Amino acid sequence: MKVLKFGGTSVGSADNIRKVREIVLQQKEDTIVVVSALGGVTDLILNAAKIASAGSGDFQPVLEEIKRRHKQTIADLFNGSGAMVYIAEELLDELEQILTGITLVGELTAKTLDRIAGIGERISSHLVAQVIPGAVRVDSAELIQTDSNFGKARVNFDATNRALKEQFCDFSGIAVMPGFIAKNAKGEFTTLGRGGSDYTAAIIAASLEVHSLEIWTDVDGFMTADPRIISKAYTIPELTYSEAMELSHFGAKVIYPPTILPVYQKGIPIRIKNTFKPKSEGTLILRTAKTPKERPIKGISSISGITLVTLQGIGMVGVTGISMRFFTALASVNVNVILISQASSENSISVAIGEQSVELAESAIREEFAKEIDAGLVSKIDIESDLSVVAIVGENMKQTTGIAGKLFSTMGKNGVNIIAIAQGASELNISWVVKTSELRKTLNVVHESFFLSENVELNVFLMGIGTVGSNLLQQLQKQQQKLLDEKHLKIKLAGVANTKKMAFKREGINLVSFREELDQSEIKSSLSGFINEMKSMNIYNSVFVDCTASEQVSTFYNEILGSNVSVVAANKVAASSAYDNYIGLKNMAKQKGVKFLFETNVGAGLPIINTLNDLVNSGDKVLKIEAVLSGTLNFIFNTISQETPLSETIKMAKDQGFSEPDPRVDLSGVDVARKILILARESGYPLEMEDIVINRFIPNEFFEGSLDDFWKNISQLDAGFEEKRKTLEAEDKKWRFVARFENGKANVGLQEVSSHHPFYDLEGSNNLVMYTTERYHESPMLIKGYGAGASVTAAGVFADLIRVSNI
Numbered sequence: 001m002k003v004l005k006f007g008g009t010s011v012g013s014a015d016n017i018r019k020v021r022e023i024v025l026q027q028k029e030d031t032i033v034v035v036s037a038l039g040g041v042t043d044l045i046l047n048a049a050k051i052a053s054a055g056s057g058d059f060q061p062v063l064e065e066i067k068r069r070h071k072q073t074i075a076d077l078f079n080g081s082g083a084m085v086y087i088a089e090e091l092l093d094e095l096e097q098i099l100t101g102i103t104l105v106g107e108l109t110a111k112t113l114d115r116i117a118g119i120g121e122r123i124s125s126h127l128v129a130q131v132i133p134g135a136v137r138v139d140s141a142e143l144i145q146t147d148s149n150f151g152k153a154r155v156n157f158d159a160t161n162r163a164l165k166e167q168f169c170d171f172s173g174i175a176v177m178p179g180f181i182a183k184n185a186k187g188e189f190t191t192l193g194r195g196g197s198d199y200t201a202a203i204i205a206a207s208l209e210v211h212s213l214e215i216w217t218d219v220d221g222f223m224t225a226d227p228r229i230i231s232k233a234y235t236i237p238e239l240t241y242s243e244a245m246e247l248s249h250f251g252a253k254v255i256y257p258p259t260i261l262p263v264y265q266k267g268i269p270i271r272i273k274n275t276f277k278p279k280s281e282g283t284l285i286l287r288t289a290k291t292p293k294e295r296p297i298k299g300i301s302s303i304s305g306i307t308l309v310t311l312q313g314i315g316m317v318g319v320t321g322i323s324m325r326f327f328t329a330l331a332s333v334n335v336n337v338i339l340i341s342q343a344s345s346e347n348s349i350s351v352a353i354g355e356q357s358v359e360l361a362e363s364a365i366r367e368e369f370a371k372e373i374d375a376g377l378v379s380k381i382d383i384e385s386d387l388s389v390v391a392i393v394g395e396n397m398k399q400t401t402g403i404a405g406k407l408f409s410t411m412g413k414n415g416v417n418i419i420a421i422a423q424g425a426s427e428l429n430i431s432w433v434v435k436t437s438e439l440r441k442t443l444n445v446v447h448e449s450f451f452l453s454e455n456v457e458l459n460v461f462l463m464g465i466g467t468v469g470s471n472l473l474q475q476l477q478k479q480q481q482k483l484l485d486e487k488h489l490k491i492k493l494a495g496v497a498n499t500k501k502m503a504f505k506r507e508g509i510n511l512v513s514f515r516e517e518l519d520q521s522e523i524k525s526s527l528s529g530f531i532n533e534m535k536s537m538n539i540y541n542s543v544f545v546d547c548t549a550s551e552q553v554s555t556f557y558n559e560i561l562g563s564n565v566s567v568v569a570a571n572k573v574a575a576s577s578a579y580d581n582y583i584g585l586k587n588m589a590k591q592k593g594v595k596f597l598f599e600t601n602v603g604a605g606l607p608i609i610n611t612l613n614d615l616v617n618s619g620d621k622v623l624k625i626e627a628v629l630s631g632t633l634n635f636i637f638n639t640i641s642q643e644t645p646l647s648e649t650i651k652m653a654k655d656q657g658f659s660e661p662d663p664r665v666d667l668s669g670v671d672v673a674r675k676i677l678i679l680a681r682e683s684g685y686p687l688e689m690e691d692i693v694i695n696r697f698i699p700n701e702f703f704e705g706s707l708d709d710f711w712k713n714i715s716q717l718d719a720g721f722e723e724k725r726k727t728l729e730a731e732d733k734k735w736r737f738v739a740r741f742e743n744g745k746a747n748v749g750l751q752e753v754s755s756h757h758p759f760y761d762l763e764g765s766n767n768l769v770m771y772t773t774e775r776y777h778e779s780p781m782l783i784k785g786y787g788a789g790a791s792v793t794a795a796g797v798f799a800d801l802i803r804v805s806n807i
């Protein structure tokens with residue numbers, strides 16, 4: 001025999017009741033079905049009773065709604081005729097008479113309320129019994145006996161067990177019973193309190209020692225986290241009774257915890273199933289549950305609307321009885337304590353309570369400690385609101401070291417401030433308090449870090465969708481599915497901006513239609529606005545990507561890193577800014593446990609900075625760097641010819657996406673100077689931009705005035721360059737713009753190289769870096785390849801993003 005309990009939603013309409021019928025008829029053994037009232041009906045009855053108790057109020061509209069719900073369901077199920085119509089009418093008349101009585105006396109006792117509170121279950125049990133062929137209705141109220149504690153009556157198990165056993169000793173078939181209701185020894189109606197129908201089912205299951213209790217509801221079972229917040233939350237296949245109780249206590253409203261007790265004592269397994277997805281396995285709750293070794297945490301739950309009340313004072317240290325008085329004061333006003341935290345110094349004691357109880361709690365504590373407050377022994381009662389309690393639950397935590405360490409370091413890295421912590425010695429759960437504004441991020445971070453999530457998420461905030469930025473989005477789009485399938489990495493574009501507009505979307509902006517989304521956005525671009533929105537969205541695993549060439553944007557990196565958001569920069573300004581700023585940003589990233597990456601600052605997608613970091617970190621010392629670091633300049637010197645003059649090659653470099661947004665930055669040598677500066681710094685030399693000697697090959701006057709002036713005038717140099725080029729060609733030499741760093745000094749400038757030089761054959765926009773180090777001495781290390789261009793640069797930024805995601 002088994003017991004099946006169906007909740008309010010499961011019996012909430014004719015269609016749903018038909019689903020219940022299907023499920024019950026598929027059972028292959030004798031079955032007891034326990035039902036709640038039609039969804040929402042109990043609340044309507046309680047509301048009508050409250051209105052009636054005011055004496056003058058009109059409960060009729062609420063009663064009409066109760067009648068309408070039942071009439072509609074009966075009409076849909078039985079064409080509005082048959083015995084059910086009379087049964088329902090009779091019970092609803094009874095309800096109306098009692099409500100009228102309550103109105104007349106203007107008073108509502110707990111006893112009277114219990115008389116009507118279960119009318120919904122009385123009707124629904126008749127309904128379900130009528131619908132299931134061969135089923136009989138058995139009245140729980142005649143079998144479950146309680147004391148007279150109306151509203152939350154205590155069960156007399158001796159009498160109840162006897163009655164249930166007698167009733168079902170040689171029963172076979174299907175019985176349908178109302179949940180929630182019982183009677184006292186005098187035969188008066190009582191109710192079993194919140195979650196009462198679950199309790200009814202558990203009492204019957206335990207008493208008859210059935211082999212299984214099934215709770216059919218509208219969710220798939222216990223989830224790893226609240227699915228409304230964590231889209232990746234999934235059903236936990238198995239839980240122990242204790243784990244289920246803990247998760248329920250901290251907000252997972254799948255089952256009401258006290259109802260587990262009778263079946264727990266008898267070791268009867270409980271299965272949570274979804275009436276609307278009967279094929280899914282649901283959650284099985286038993287004494288010993290399977291727990292994968294690598295996942296000691298079974299689930300995360302949370303409760304919001306929490307206030308932390310802290311009693312503090314040096315006069316409390318070492319004084320016995322303080323805690324007892326504190327908790328007795330709270331108990332005296334029925335304040336439910338959700339979490340307790342006390343430091344071993346005993347200087348303070350904090351409790352998390354529901355925000356609705358704050359006034360009661362505060363005045364009770366003030367009254368209890370009035371003398372100590374006057375004497376200054378208790379310095380303050382601190383009230384902190386808008387908080388949430390989060391708990392991770394799992395019996396296997398006690399066998400696994402490092403859970404708390406991992407938990408709190410992950411929270412810290414993501415900038416979540418922990419306000420209070422509690423862990424019981426049983427190590428079944430670790431609970432902590434955070435600001436409610438940080439709850440979403442907290443749950444995401446924890447869900448991900450304990451591998452409860454199948455996928456790791458990376459939330460990209462991209463500034464700049466020009467040559468590099470837009471190519472990056474194309475590459476992300478192409479690679480998105482593969483990364484998800486093979487690396488379980490989900491990259492989302494959470495925010496994007498150019499100089500005109502910005503757009504944000506927590507679920508991710510479409511990587512194909514991002515331009516349209518940006519055009520349609522009503523938010524004007526503003527740097528501080530972008531950063532503030534990114535911060536206030538407060539998404540875990542966020543990364544800011546700078547694909548602009550703007551100095552102004554780079555001034556925000558410190559603030560961004562300080563908010564625990566990683567920075568990936570194609571923009572070279574920050575890494576080549578004042579040394580103190582550069583090193584400050586690196587330190588800030590380290591301090592916050594996030595990343596500041598700028599691999600593309602030198603050689604676009606080539607692994608120039610990472611290789612250098614590997615050399616230096618593994619103990620090598622850089623002695624000399626010689627390099628061609630400008631894609632633009634190399635392209636120009638490889639392309640210039642009798643037919644293609646200098647000015648034409650500059651335009652070509654711009655059109656092909658090699659040059660900076662302002663090509664004068666390349667032509668002036670500044671871009672190469674920035675690059676050699678960054679390499680020197682990454683080698684461990686604290687150089688400033690002013691230390692780099694720049695030997696220009698274009699006269700200074702071409703860099704004065706506007707960019708338009710530059711384009712107008714630059715062809716004046718064509719003839720002179722052509723003359724020099726011819727001479728060079730005759731000597732079998734080539735121009736290369738070379739950066740050099742040696743003995744702590746760096747310079748950049750034009751060099752004529754002959755055919756035996758390693759730079760001579762450097763084609764197109766290629767770069768070449770030669771590292772001479774203590775290890776690579778006789779034969780320097782060479783890194784060579786495309787050093788500029790949209791796709792290679794975007795690929796380099798992409799690679800930095802992958803580094804941030806740590807997959």
Ligand SMILES: NC(=O)C1=CN([C@@H]2O[C@H](COP(=O)(O)OP(=O)(O)OC[C@H]3O[C@@H](n4cnc5c(N)ncnc54)[C@H](OP(=O)(O)O)[C@@H]3O)[C@@H](O)[C@H]2O)C=CC1
Nearest residue numbers: 464465466467468498499547548549570571661788789793
């Ligand atoms: N091209 C290459 O080979 C390489 C480039 N880089 C670096 O990549 C960066 C981007 O270069 P590239 O894509 O060619 O530049 P583009 O000029 O093509 O694009 C720049 C983008 O940044 C936006 N932008 C500029 N200033 C701001 C601001 N203040 N707020 C918001 N958005 C802004 C622009 O918006 P709008 O469209 O509205 O003007 C545009 O979308 C540069 O720093 C460059 O040095 C690094 C390595 C190689």
Ligand SMILES: N[C@@H](CC=O)C(=O)O
Nearest residue numbers: 630631632658659660
């Ligand atoms: N403008 C740069 C682009 C890469 O940094 C170059 O030409 O090398």
